[in-house]
Amino acid sequence: MAGxxxxxxxxxxxxxxxxVQALYRWQLxxxxxxxxxxxxxxxxxMPRADTExxxxxxxxxxxxxxxxxxxxxxxxxxxxxxxxxxEHAVLLVASVELQHRPEVPFRxxxxxxxxxxxxxxxxxxxxxxxxVLDRAARAWRADEx
Numbered sequence: 117m118a119g120x121x122x123x124x125x126x127x128x129x130x131x132x133x134x135x136v137q138a139l140y141r142w143q144l145x146x147x148x149x150x151x152x153x154x155x156x157x158x159x160x161x162m163p164r165a166d167t168e169x170x171x172x173x174x175x176x177x178x179x180x181x182x183x184x185x186x187x188x189x190x191x192x193x194x195x196x197x198x199x200x201x202x203e204h205a206v207l208l209v210a211s212v213e214l215q216h217r218p219e220v221p222f223r224x225x226x227x228x229x230x231x232x233x234x235x236x237x238x239x240x241x242x243x244x245x246x247x248v249l250d251r252a253a254r255a256w257r258a259d260e261x
Contacts, residue, residue: 129228130161132209133171136232138174139205176216177208184211191251202237205225205248206245215258222253222260 138152153171156162162170177184185196188207196204210229213220226249235240253260 126167127164128169130165131167131173132213132228133232134159134161134165134170135173135177135209136202136205136236139177139208140168140201140236142174142178143201143204152178154260166254172207173212176212178197180212181208184215186210187211187256188248188252190255191248191252200238200241203233203241203245206233206237207248210245210249211252217235222257226250226253 123127134156138156141155142152149171156170157167165183185208188196188211192199196207199207206229210225213225217225227244229249230242232244233245237245
């Protein structure tokens with residue numbers, strides 16, 4: 117199984133996790149993306165992460181958060197502002213990827229998001245994230261199914 121390890125894939129997975137953590141932090145104490153990038157540049161995991169991908173995810177999620185929340189609205193039973201901050205951060209990162217990163221298969225986006233939500237979110241938060249992203253991917257990436 118060790119032969120299947122892809123350093124680029126691992127670096128992107130780490131970038132996603134760090135982006136979710138940065139967006140969680142941003143929701144609790146809003147600050148410009150540059151400040152968050154600087155703050156997270158000293159994270160112990162950052163040297164192994166795809167820093168360009170991390171930066172792009174954080175910038176797009178913050179810059180477009182209102183539009184991303186509006187695009188998620190049809191798949192949510194409540195307003196994005198009422199979501200658990202971890203789940204909201206995961207959904208923002210995954211929305212950026214689903215809408216702006218067609219080179220990343222939707223199944224990878226969903227699997228990564230569910231994994232992060234399972235690790236950091238509420239007990240069953242990952243089930244909620246999975247359901248929302250499954251419906252969103254059907255709408256946003258219908259041609260990929």
